[in-house]
Amino acid sequence: MHEKMREAMLYEKLTGKNEGKVLCRLCKRYCVIEDRKMGFCLVRRNERGKLYSLNYGKSTGFAADPIEKKPFFHFKPGTRVLSFGTPGCNFRCLNCQNWQLSQGVREGGTGALEIPTTLPKKVVDLAVNHKCEGIAYTYSEPTIFFEYAYDCIKEARKRNAELFHVFVSNGYFSQEMLDLVEKEGLLDAIRIDLKFINDEKYREITGAHLLPVQQNIERVYKLKGKVHLEVIALLIPTLNDSDEDIRKLARFVAGVGKDIPLHFSAFHPYYKLSHLPATPDRTLRKAKRIAEEEGMQYVYLGNTRMAGVENTHCPKCKKMLIERYGFEVLKNEFENDKPVCPECGGRINIVL
Numbered sequence: 001m002h003e004k005m006r007e008a009m010l011y012e013k014l015t016g017k018n019e020g021k022v023l024c025r026l027c028k029r030y031c032v033i034e035d036r037k038m039g040f041c042l043v044r045r046n047e048r049g050k051l052y053s054l055n056y057g058k059s060t061g062f063a064a065d066p067i068e069k070k071p072f073f074h075f076k077p078g079t080r081v082l083s084f085g086t087p088g089c090n091f092r093c094l095n096c097q098n099w100q101l102s103q104g105v106r107e108g109g110t111g112a113l114e115i116p117t118t119l120p121k122k123v124v125d126l127a128v129n130h131k132c133e134g135i136a137y138t139y140s141e142p143t144i145f146f147e148y149a150y151d152c153i154k155e156a157r158k159r160n161a162e163l164f165h166v167f168v169s170n171g172y173f174s175q176e177m178l179d180l181v182e183k184e185g186l187l188d189a190i191r192i193d194l195k196f197i198n199d200e201k202y203r204e205i206t207g208a209h210l211l212p213v214q215q216n217i218e219r220v221y222k223l224k225g226k227v228h229l230e231v232i233a234l235l236i237p238t239l240n241d242s243d244e245d246i247r248k249l250a251r252f253v254a255g256v257g258k259d260i261p262l263h264f265s266a267f268h269p270y271y272k273l274s275h276l277p278a279t280p281d282r283t284l285r286k287a288k289r290i291a292e293e294e295g296m297q298y299v300y301l302g303n304t305r306m307a308g309v310e311n312t313h314c315p316k317c318k319k320m321l322i323e324r325y326g327f328e329v330l331k332n333e334f335e336n337d338k339p340v341c342p343e344c345g346g347r348i349n350i351v352l
């Protein structure tokens with residue numbers, strides 16, 4: 001084990017008959033890890049009773065992206081974020097778009113971690129030098145590189161760099177992680193994937209469960225005003241694109257908050273689901289209609305070339321407030337950064 005390896009946060013050393021084992025409290029899997037073994041994510045290792053993060057600093061895929069690409073449509077529209085991810089994930093999605101990264105260790109061994117280290121100081125330099133307004137911890141699951149993200153956030157604060165920080169997450173983080181995020185005000189926004197609305201499908205396609213994700217959506221929404229929430233659902237033909245599933249999903253999100261921005265995204269055949277067809281535009285349009293019938297106020301369609309499906313309208317008077325196409329903000333009608341409709345004065349759930 002490398003001397004300078006970063007010790008993990010949010011774990012405890014077990015005692016008694018479990019002496020030598022550790023309990024990781026970073027995500028909902030709560031792995032009990034034996035000495036010299038790794039957790040489910042394959043990037044946290046117990047070394048003589050101490051847990052270490054193996055993917056600390058192993059960031060890759062650096063890009064300065066529009067925040068709309070994450071997608072966040074109601075958080076700092078029109079800004080640019082420095083994006084990156086690291087190897088490792090607590091899910092096993094059969095359609096993962098970034099499987100070389102997220103499943104790299106599982107598919108190819110620890111060689112996948114042989115990436116030059118980029119320390120938090122350098123990450124903040126990159127964000128500042130590329131004129132980004134924030135940092136997006138993304139591509140793979142940011143919960144799994146929490147210590148790294150934590151140190152990047154602390155480094156940015158130490159230097160008074162005016163950067164916001166957002167997680168693009170599968171929503172499987174633990175209560176303890178979110179408690180820390182809340183207590184230390186670490187994150188400004190979290191975008192959560194709600195992949196299926198039925199537990200069996202969740203298990204079959206992602207290897208995880210539905211309920212913890214639903215609980216985290218509810219919990220993050222309660223942090224409104226401190227942490228902004230958006231939800232995305234990828235529509236996969238035959239797996240979750242029935243009227244019934246879409247309605248159930250929309251009804252759940254509407255039950256949490258009708259003003260949560262909800263994105264439906266088109267699936268493209270990939271990885272272990274390459275035998276399935278791409279999502280047709282008519283399915284996306286259907287999903288938007290159903291979600292609006294369920295009362296959702298801001299429904300967006302992604303991974304499609306259809307026009308007009310990325311625009312924000314005032315739910316009350318229907319005025320178009322933001323016009324977008326292809327992740328680009330073409331027009332923004334908000335005045336003086338106030339989250340109210342300039343036409344009718346209605347309040348909009350947006351952080352400007």
Ligand code: SF4
Pocket residue numbers: 024025026027028029030031038039040041042044089090143144
């Ligand atoms: S982060 Fe999650 S998957 Fe990884 S070791 Fe901890 S509890 Fe297990």
